[in-house]
Amino acid sequence: MHFLNEQSSWVEIDLSAIEENVRIIKTLTGGEVMAVVKANAYGHGAVPVANAALKGGAAWFGVARIEEALELRNAGIEQKIFVLGYIPPAHLISAVDNQISFAVWDVEQIDTVSNLWGNSDSAARVHLNVDTGMSRLGVSFESALELALYLSNKPGVLFEGIFTHFARADESDQGSAELQEDRFIKVLDDLQNLNINPQWVHASNSAASLIRPSARFNMVRVGISIYGLHPSLDIKLPETFQPALSWKGTLCQVKDVPPGTGVGYGHEYVASKKEKIGTVPVGYADGIRRVMGNRVLVRGQAVPVVGRVCMDQIMIQLDNVSSAKVGDEVVIIGRQGEERISAENLAHLWGTINYEVVCGINRRVPRFYLD
Numbered sequence: 226m227h228f229l230n231e232q233s234s235w236v237e238i239d240l241s242a243i244e245e246n247v248r249i250i251k252t253l254t255g256g257e258v259m260a261v262v263k264a265n266a267y268g269h270g271a272v273p274v275a276n277a278a279l280k281g282g283a284a285w286f287g288v289a290r291i292e293e294a295l296e297l298r299n300a301g302i303e304q305k306i307f308v309l310g311y312i313p314p315a316h317l318i319s320a321v322d323n324q325i326s327f328a329v330w331d332v333e334q335i336d337t338v339s340n341l342w343g344n345s346d347s348a349a350r351v352h353l354n355v356d357t358g359m360s361r362l363g364v365s366f367e368s369a370l371e372l373a374l375y376l377s378n379k380p381g382v383l384f385e386g387i388f389t390h391f392a393r394a395d396e397s398d399q400g401s402a403e404l405q406e407d408r409f410i411k412v413l414d415d416l417q418n419l420n421i422n423p424q425w426v427h428a429s430n431s432a433a434s435l436i437r438p439s440a441r442f443n444m445v446r447v448g449i450s451i452y453g454l455h456p457s458l459d460i461k462l463p464e465t466f467q468p469a470l471s472w473k474g475t476l477c478q479v480k481d482v483p484p485g486t487g488v489g490y491g492h493e494y495v496a497s498k499k500e501k502i503g504t505v506p507v508g509y510a511d512g513i514r515r516v517m518g519n520r521v522l523v524r525g526q527a528v529p530v531v532g533r534v535c536m537d538q539i540m541i542q543l544d545n546v547s548s549a550k551v552g553d554e555v556v557i558i559g560r561q562g563e564e565r566i567s568a569e570n571l572a573h574l575w576g577t578i579n580y581e582v583v584c585g586i587n588r589r590v591p592r593f594y595l596d
Contacts, residue, residue: 489532
């Protein structure tokens with residue numbers, strides 16, 4: 226509540242929830258945990274989240290880009306960091322100098338790395354990305370053994386890990402995930418027969434970590450679950466997990482409008498009677514989708530957003546909350562009284578997934594961290 230007089234719209238992040246969610250995952254899976262903090266920790270804030278995850282037992286941090294890895298290093302994060310995606314060749318030196326591990330999947334990458342460090346005391350720490358059915362980044366599982374052999378014999382390169390990524394582990398039908406896991410295990414068996422044993426083997430995202438014990442290997446890569454958000458409608462978190470993020474705003478004006486009055490751009494909403502209309506300074510530039518049917522919480526009650534969502538503001542219909550006044554807290558995501566609007570609720574309304582809802586909260590919305 227103390228943010229009400231300071232901000233027009235803000236996000237509150239419960240770091241203790243993130244810490245406990247990581248602790249639950251570590252206990253459940255029994256191995257090392259790579260906390261995925263890419264995309265500004267799914268909108269939650271990479272550095273504070275990483276520190277909270279560390280307290281919960283995370284040993285690795287996963288990011289998508291070298292810039293994200295360097296942000297963690299520059300903030301004093303000393304634990305292992307892994308770049309899951311592409312690193313432009315010009316930034317490889319920064320990765321190695323900062324002891325950042327990264328993914329490889331073709332000969333050209335491996336040659337570039339080896340040429341840079343083949344005659345050096347340093348070594349690039351790489352994980353071979355095996356495409357077992359995602360058809361995104363990665364060497365095909367049929368060609369993985371050949372590339373692994375090539376990698377294991379290149380100077381200046383430490384074959385630190387091997388991994389794959391599930392495409393459909395968040396579905397009730399696990400047939401696709403089963404096939405991918407079988408393909409990956411076949412690659413691992415073939416490597417073991419050649420006495421090639423990378424230290425780290427990882428495949429499971431949040432969904433697979435929950436329901437596929439055989440795919441946990443010695444590390445899991447978990448993103449959405451550490452934020453207390455469900456991997457999907459089919460694969461939901463146990464009740465012990467708690468969402469960490471709330472998104473709020475301030476009611477900045479309340480007015481009575483007469484019947485027949487249009488509200489907002491295009492007058493898509495017209496008051497059918499004398500109505501109480503409030504304005505909240507948050508809009509699509511902050512991450513609220515420009516769709517019909519949005520609702521927010523005011524004084525513990527759900528009220529409709531009326532008219533078009535503007536770039537910086539929304540209008541809400543307050544007839545059922547007669548006591549609402551300027552300065553009231555408005556909840557966009559989170560709990561107020563007995564009512565709650567979840568990221569999953571918004572995802573359903575917006576025709577997307579909870580990942581996109583929280584990642585889409587603009588950086589201009591300040592984050593405040595609660596312990």
